[in-house]
Amino acid sequence: xxxxxxxxxxxxxxxxxxxxxxxxxxxxxxxxxxxxxxxxxxxxxxxxxxxxxxxxxxxxxxxxxxxxxxxxxxxxxxxxxxxxxxxxxxxxxxxxxxxxxxxxxxxxxxxxxx
Amino acid sequence: xxxxxxxxxxxxxxxxxxxxxxxxxxxxxxxxxxxxxxxxxxxxxxxxxxxxxxxxxxxxxxxxxxxxxxxxxxxxxxxxxxxxxxxxxxxxxxxxxxxxxxxxxxxxxxxxxx
Numbered sequence: 077x078x079x080x081x082x083x084x085x086x087x088x089x090x091x092x093x094x095x096x097x098x099x100x101x102x103x104x105x106x107x108x109x110x111x112x113x114x115x116x117x118x119x120x121x122x123x124x125x126x127x128x129x130x131x132x133x134x135x136x137x138x139x140x141x142x143x144x145x146x147x148x149x150x151x152x153x154x155x156x157x158x159x160x161x162x163x164x165x166x167x168x169x170x171x172x173x174x175x176x177x178x179x180x181x182x183x184x185x186x187x188x189x190x
Numbered sequence: 191x192x193x194x195x196x197x198x199x200x201x202x203x204x205x206x207x208x209x210x211x212x213x214x215x216x217x218x219x220x221x222x223x224x225x226x227x228x229x230x231x232x233x234x235x236x237x238x239x240x241x242x243x244x245x246x247x248x249x250x251x252x253x254x255x256x257x258x259x260x261x262x263x264x265x266x267x268x269x270x271x272x273x274x275x276x277x278x279x280x281x282x283x284x285x286x287x288x289x290x291x292x293x294x295x296x297x298x299x300x301x302x303x304x
Contacts, residue, residue, distance in 0.1 A: 080232070107289050119194070119280050119295030120233070165232070169289050174240070176248050177288045180232030 078103040080168050080181035088187045093156055097184045099149040099166030107177070111140050111151050112165040114183065120165055123151070156188045192216055194296035196281050202302045203271045211266040211299050213281030221284045222264035223293065224248075224256060226277040233280065239264055240287065271303045 080101045089095050101109070108127045112120035124133045124140040126149075132141045137154045153160055166181040197212045215222065224236040235248030239258040253275060255267045264283075268275060279299045284291040 110292075117298070119282075119297050121295070122292050125292065171289055174246070174287070176235055176238075178235070178293070180234075182230060182232050 078168075078170055078179050080166055080179050082164075082166050082181040082184050084184060085182075086185040086187070088189060089156055091156060091158055091188050091190050095153050095156060095186065097151045097153075097164050097166075097186070099151070099181060101147050101149075101166070101168045101179075101181075103168040103170050103179055104147070105171055106144075107169040107171040109140075109142055109149050110167040110169075110178075111138070111149075112167060114163045114165060116162070123164075153186075156186075158188050158190060161186060161188045194281055194283055194294050196279075196296040196299050198299060199297065200300045202304065203268075204304055205272060207271050208267065208269050209271065209301075210268075211279055211281075211301075212263070213265065213296060214263045215281075215283040215294070216262065217283060217285075217294065218261070219283035219285050219294075220261070221286060221288070221291070222258065223282040223284075223288075224254075224264070224266045225280045225282065226250065227280060227298075228277050236266065236279075238288075268301075271301075273303045275301065276303045277301060 083098045110125045111123045114120040139152045142149045163183040165183045194215045223238040225233045237256040239245045242261045281296040282293040284293045
């Protein structure tokens with residue numbers, strides 16, 4: 077079964093520090109990989125989307141990397157802010173499916189403290 | 191431009207009661223989706239509508255029905271609620287299919303079935 081595994085499950089860092097979240101997947105083939113940010117009590121919001129041919133993509137202080145050979149992605153957050161406290165969800169798309177194409181990871185909960 | 195709106199925000203039902211969750215989008219998107227999010231699990235697709243007039247089952251459709259009322263609105267109905275349907279429900283929309291197009295999520299409906 078196609079899976080998307082994220083680590084760590086949760087993370088606490090001090091404001092201003094950097095952190096890296098990991099995503100490993102078994103989906104093959106895949107079309108693209110996305111990272112979403114979900115604030116508590118809100119719906120997910122897209123941060124980045126990368127096709128299988130892209131290695132890195134940035135969105136402000138968020139940088140996502142993708143290694144399609146090892147089926148790994150990471151999300152690096154630079155100079156963290158209190159507003160970065162949220163759940164970060166990795167999503168991989170399976171081109172062999174139609175409407176059910178998106179496979180969601182369980183998310184990493186990040187807490188940024190002052 | 192409100193994006194994706196959902197009503198109600200919170201709901202408590204007794205086992206066996208019925209209710210309809212409403213979703214509307216003002217982005218002129220063709221595709222709409224209903225997901226559920228449970229603690230410790232990734233988002234799971236319940237039903238989706240690739241275009242006005244069509245609906246298809248997702249990963250976890252049992253106990254639910256949907257109606258694509260028009261291009262803007264996509265409702266989710268629980269005919270006889272069960273405690274296992276306690277969850278947070280998210281509606282999403284996209285311009286086209288999920289493989290290529292970004293999904294935009296609503297704020298969610300928190301449902302408790304006692």
